[in-house]
Amino acid sequence: MQTVQATIQERPGNPLILDGYCGRGGVGYAMAELGFNPIGIDKENFCADYPGAFIKADLSDPTALPVTASPDLLWLSPPCQAYSKLTKSEYDNPREEYPTFDDLNVRRVIDRLDPDEYIIENVVTCEDLENPTKLNGRAFGLQFHQERWFETSFPIPSHVEHPQGGGDQCNIPIGGCRGRNDQENRKHRLANAKGIPATWDESHVIAAIPKQYVQYLLHYCPTTPHVNLPDGAPQQTQLAQY
Numbered sequence: 001m002q003t004v005q006a007t008i009q010e011r012p013g014n015p016l017i018l019d020g021y022c023g024r025g026g027v028g029y030a031m032a033e034l035g036f037n038p039i040g041i042d043k044e045n046f047c048a049d050y051p052g053a054f055i056k057a058d059l060s061d062p063t064a065l066p067v068t069a070s071p072d073l074l075w076l077s078p079p080c081q082a083y084s085k086l087t088k089s090e091y092d093n094p095r096e097e098y099p100t101f102d103d104l105n106v107r108r109v110i111d112r113l114d115p116d117e118y119i120i121e122n123v124v125t126c127e128d129l130e131n132p133t134k135l136n137g138r139a140f141g142l143q144f145h146q147e148r149w150f151e152t153s154f155p156i157p158s159h160v161e162h163p164q165g166g167g168d169q170c171n172i173p174i175g176g177c178r179g180r181n182d183q184e185n186r187k188h189r190l191a192n193a194k195g196i197p198a199t200w201d202e203s204h205v206i207a208a209i210p211k212q213y214v215q216y217l218l219h220y221c222p223t224t225p226h227v228n229l230p231d232g233a234p235q236q237t238q239l240a241q242y
């Protein structure tokens, strides 16, 4: 197994960014496009897809992680099934059906890796995020809504815009397509808008965090300097609303 120390030695001078629960690499693609060299970690083998170094490891056992250095930034995207609206509509207590942050040892992973900064990403109905920053596509002028929440170790103002009157006029819906052609078409448009390969299956395209969200968060992260705000984000002179 490749260790993080070995990977660091190949990248002197770059911030060490670990992208935990990375999947095929929505966050990884965004970070690579911003000029970073993230290292993806996932229990499934996404080595062929991930846009950078990749480590196959189970993050729920923090003591077994092949890590010999503390990252400048630790990004964690733990699975959302225990918290999502869909599973909440299917089960009385989805926390008993799917792993929570506690089951996954998410906070012990942070303690063990001891990053300078961290970001934990999840869905809007996740009650285990502390004081999260809220972002959605409409606020960045994107064609999809997809609100996501982010607990961060550093202050970031939320950036969300909800449609007037409750209707969602975003023209790439997430879910609810009529047939296979609609579904394929929607997947391609969403993948293009997020800047990831349209060859990924739909669940990975939907799960991928859009580049604009990653860029916005990294702009405020003290250990990833020189990241401009993405288009559509307001210039902030102070973090008064945090």
Ligand SMILES: C[S@@+](CC[C@H](N)C(=O)[O-])C[C@H]1O[C@@H](n2cnc3c(N)ncnc32)[C@H](O)[C@@H]1O
Pocket (backbone or CB within 6 Å): 021, 022, 023, 024, 025, 026, 027, 028, 041, 042, 043, 044, 057, 058, 059, 060, 077, 078, 079, 080, 104, 204, 207, 208, 209
């Ligand atoms: C929501 S997806 C991540 C999406 C990713 N952030 C993106 O932008 O494309 C969650 C990932 O967590 C991984 N995962 C679930 N349990 C894990 C564990 N115990 N250790 C490592 N990875 C795990 C899954 O294999 C899945 O790829």
